[in-house]
Amino acid sequence: MLMTLVLTRSYAGNLMALLAVRHISEPYHSLREVLDDPSVTMVWLKGSSVGRYLTEAESGIFREVGDREKEGRLLWRTQAQFPNDIDTWVRRGTHVLMEVHYGLKMSLGKDYTKTGECSFYESKEEFLPLIFAMVGPKNSPLVPAISKRITSMTEAGLFFQWLKTEEPNSTVCYRTPTKVTVKTSLSLTNIWGMYVILAAGHLVSLSVLCLELLSLHLKHTGIK
Missing domain, CATH: 3.40.190 (D-Maltodextrin-Binding Protein; domain 2)
Incomplete structure (x- = not known):
């Protein structure tokens, strides 16, 4: 027990x-x-x-x-x-x-x-x-200016903000x-394992009972 x-x-x-x-x-x-x-x-x-x-x-x-x-x-x-x-x-x-x-x-x-x-x-x-x-063209004064503004936009998180806006x-x-x-109600689909174990337990118990009866019968008939 x-x-x-x-x-x-x-x-x-x-x-x-x-x-x-x-x-x-x-x-x-x-x-x-x-x-x-x-x-x-x-x-x-x-x-x-x-x-x-x-x-x-x-x-x-x-x-x-x-x-x-x-x-x-x-x-x-x-x-x-x-x-x-x-x-x-x-x-x-x-x-x-x-x-x-x-x-x-x-x-x-x-x-x-x-x-x-x-x-x-x-x-x-x-x-x-x-x-x-x-x-941009090599040695162009626009390249440093554009790079500075792109860096500022990146550091400010504008690209992530645009992505989140879209x-x-x-x-x-x-x-x-x-x-x-998760929260779900109990149903046969999620507790089928309990019935499988119950059926398996009854099957094992029935098998043990049959073996005991067979052993008792063999003992009474004198067969070893």
């Missing part, structure tokens, strides 16, 4: 924890993890400088990424095709979108605005950063927790 009480309390505690805390899977946090998984396909921006770099890289991890195109694990898509790709391929978990940081924030924000929940996540590892700049939910899903607390 003591053992039954301990097992019952333990199972009840684990069941309540399982129902209350939901674990969100995030299998890809680095480019290496994506490359090592043969079941996932990468989606890159078509016609970008990154795409040209991948095709021209002669060694390293980006050479491996370029080689995946021959295996059918690398697709080139346009910016206009990204929303549909996210809502289909990426949502099913068969594809991973490779995009610049601001582009990912916009995509996550738009999906949150549409669905009301964070369905996607960004990897913790960032790679191949892009530096945008304005090109998509208010762009930062809602940034670094979302992998464990969330």
Whole structure:
């Protein structure tokens, strides 16, 4: 009876924890993890400088990424095709979108605005950063003046403010927790394990009873 009480309390505690805390899977946090998984396909921006770099890289991890195109694990898509790709391929978990940081924030924000929940996540590892700049004539007095104003705008956070103005939910899903607390009513779909254990317990008890009856019968008939 003591053992039954301990097992019952333990199972009840684990069941309540399982129902209350939901674990969100995030299998890809680095480019290496994506490359090592043969079941996932990468989606890159078509016609970008990154795409040209991948095709021209002669060694390293980006050479491996370029080689995946021959295996059918690398697709080139346009910016206009990204929303549909996210809502289909990426949502099913068969594809991973490779995009610049601001582009990912916009995509996550738009999906949150549409669905009301964070369905996607960004990897913790960032790679191949892009530096945008304005090109001016050499030794031109305009270059220092423009550089000073661009630096002031960056330090003031105007770029982030413009991003948030264009998509208010762009930062809602940034670094979302992998464990969330949920509230749900009990139903047969979330407590079916209790009935499975109950049925298994009755089956084991019935098997033990049959063995005892068989042993008693063999004992009375003199068969060992």
